[in-house]
Amino acid sequence: MFDMTCFFFHVRTDTVKITDPEGSFLPDLAAARDAALEWARHMWATAIVEQRDLSSHRFEITDERGAALLTVWFHEALPGCLQPAPTTA
Amino acid sequence: MRMLGAQVECSGNLLLDVLAQSDFELIRPHLTYVSLERGTSLVAPGQPIDSGYFLTRGLASVLATFGDGSFIEVALCGRDGLVGTSALLGGTSSFHTVVVQVGGEGYHIPADALRSVADRSATLRTTMLRYVRYTGMQMARTVLTNAKCSVEQRLARWLLMAHDRHPGDELALTHETLAQMLGVQRPTVTTALHALEGHGIIRSVRALIIVRDRSALERLAGKAYGRFEADFERLIAPSECEALYR
Numbered sequence: 001m002f003d004m005t006c007f008f009f010h011v012r013t014d015t016v017k018i019t020d021p022e023g024s025f026l027p028d029l030a031a032a033r034d035a036a037l038e039w040a041r042h043m044w045a046t047a048i049v050e051q052r053d054l055s056s057h058r059f060e061i062t063d064e065r066g067a068a069l070l071t072v073w074f075h076e077a078l079p080g081c082l083q084p085a086p087t088t089a
Numbered sequence: 090m091r092m093l094g095a096q097v098e099c100s101g102n103l104l105l106d107v108l109a110q111s112d113f114e115l116i117r118p119h120l121t122y123v124s125l126e127r128g129t130s131l132v133a134p135g136q137p138i139d140s141g142y143f144l145t146r147g148l149a150s151v152l153a154t155f156g157d158g159s160f161i162e163v164a165l166c167g168r169d170g171l172v173g174t175s176a177l178l179g180g181t182s183s184f185h186t187v188v189v190q191v192g193g194e195g196y197h198i199p200a201d202a203l204r205s206v207a208d209r210s211a212t213l214r215t216t217m218l219r220y221v222r223y224t225g226m227q228m229a230r231t232v233l234t235n236a237k238c239s240v241e242q243r244l245a246r247w248l249l250m251a252h253d254r255h256p257g258d259e260l261a262l263t264h265e266t267l268a269q270m271l272g273v274q275r276p277t278v279t280t281a282l283h284a285l286e287g288h289g290i291i292r293s294v295r296a297l298i299i300v301r302d303r304s305a306l307e308r309l310a311g312k313a314y315g316r317f318e319a320d321f322e323r324l325i326a327p328s329e330c331e332a333l334y335r
Contacts, residue, residue: 009275009276011276011279011280016283018276018279018280018283020275021264021279021293021294021295022263022264022275022279022295022296024265024275039276043276043277043280046239046240046277050239059276
């Protein structure tokens with residue numbers, strides 16, 4: 001328990017930043033990335049049904065002081081066949 | 090107006106307040122006013138049902154649980170009703186977990202006393218059983234909305250039901266708690282609340298959600314917040330209940 005760190009998962013799109021006011025206590029940054037990918041998969045599931053594109057969404061993972069630790073794009077959570085097409089040749 | 094202890098006031102619990110005066114006098118000696126801290130487990134699965142609670146402030150969630158610790162909310166109880174209804178149905182242990190989600194207060198009654206007063210007064214028992222029936226309908230509606238409504242609709246429904254059952258516009262609860270109740274991910278709740286806040290429907294600050302535009306929440310909830318969610322007073326009040334289901 002003493003090794004747990006509070007990670008914040010802010011959602012950023014091209015237009016807005018949705019601040020995570022609570023954070024989650026997790027063992028390390030790898031666990032934080034895993035959590036972000038799992039959440040993104042769930043959010044994709046709903047978005048696909050509702051025909052919304054989350055390609056521009058990403059989690060900006062920070063520590064309690066707001067220092068940026070890692071960015072996890074939602075499309076990283078998709079299976080290979082669902083990856084957005086590359087924008088450049 | 091009712092005498093409760095030294096103070097003259099309504100009890101603050103709908104189920105107690107709709108009782109006939111004679112029924113209320115029957116149950117009153119068994120009631121003890123208690124503080125209910127957030128996170129307190131009022132009922133645990135497999136444990137003996139030894140208590141009932143008539144909340145006056147705060148909210149308690151009825152949770153269906155798996156043995157691995159996962160769970161989902163199946164009903165919400167506040168000042169509308171009674172926690173520990175199984176005691177009235179011949180149960181000695183509970184199927185569900187009931188936990189205080191928004192801290193508050195209420196009246197504690199020993200389960201034996203609850204059974205005893207229900208045995209002594211048919212009218213009191215009928216009123217309590219109407220609430221049990223209402224809870225069954227609420228659970229059915231929760232199943233229906235979980236399967237057929239969007240997260241946004243279900244979130245709006247939850248906030249409206251919480252607003253109905255807890256005095257005031259402020260709900261002291263975290264996004265994590267809301268996510269657990271709705272069986273969704275925390276960022277899903279945070280994102281949905283952000284959208285509601287953008288439209289001025291709620292205000293969300295750390296561990297506090299303030300309802301600002303109830304009508305807009307009702308429009309958003311649509312079919313998810315219908316007669317069964319909104320009309321619990323009519324469903325519990327005997328004469329109105331008969332009229333509704335005749």
